[in-house]
Amino acid sequence: MTATKGDTRARLLETALGLFTVHGVEGTSLQMIADALGVTKAAVYYHFKTKDEITEAVALPALRELTAILDHAATITRPGPRADYVIDGFVDLVVRNRVLVAVVCSDPGLARVVDRIVYAEQSVLVRMPEMLVGPDADEAATVAANVALVGVAMGGNTPALAYMDDETLRRHLADAMRRLLGRPRRRD
């Protein structure tokens, strides 16, 4: 069976993320990625010219998904259902990308790359709280939105919760976020 280019690229990104969790972005070299994949450095170069390109490619799919969630949320006019949509989408994204989010939260190398992409994309950071509590939210709601977003992204990835399976974590994070934002509890 011959691996296709797409296979190699996907494996490369997965391997890079794994190395980032252990050594940090700064501590990971293209050579280390090549070694871990069992390929030559030239094979890595075939896909990516720099580590920054790899770092960006590791983070980009999740950021694109987040942008898509916010774009769709912007089409929902009623604030309550719009908040519910962002809560469910954001929590699901965080839980499916637990490893990536943990690295972004603890690694300035990856955080820097994410920031650069994020700011290029019309500041997801500004749009997220707005989609949750509206553009004219009062200070209490603004604080609640920021606590909820950071709490879910980073708090959901604390080692203390690592034992929890995705579905359980997803349900409890969404409940916590809803309670914090004053949304009624979902019936399952």
Added chain:
Amino acid sequence: MTATKGDTRARLLETALGLFTVHGVEGTSLQMIADALGVTKAAVYYHFKTKDEITEAVALPALRELTAILDHAATITRPGPRADYVIDGFVDLVVRNRVLVAVVCSDPGLARVVDRIVYAEQSVLVRMPEMLVGPDADEAATVAANVALVGVAMGGNTPALAYMDDETLRRHLADAMRRLLGRPRRRD
């Protein structure tokens, strides 16, 4: 007027924290601290032998305060009042140490030192959620406690909230944390 040793030490720590926020712990040298203070490197050495000692001294007072809060909380037997006490104490500590907390959250150099102290002090990280939701909390409460603690510490320090004065931020963070943990709202 002659500065006392205590004055110099306090100014040194304040200066170091300021430099950490700009250059990170790794990017700050003893020489830079001396230059910013307008003293010789020997004067810095008089107080601290290594940058690690300075980093620890910068973080230690807040960590000792946190330990004191948890120690007192442990003497409160009723879960509700105990949670209220931890919420108020933790929020106040975070808000009074906004600059420090922001550096700890974004700088692996400082985070590493804090971790070392924290683990030496019977794991504040384990005791904090326990004091909020009890040692036998179910999974939902455990998730809520971790979202609340990380959300307040890190979310309370997002640039989006930097404009808020301490008193306003303190009130809204405490309200958010109480709501998240199912505590009744305070009457002011």
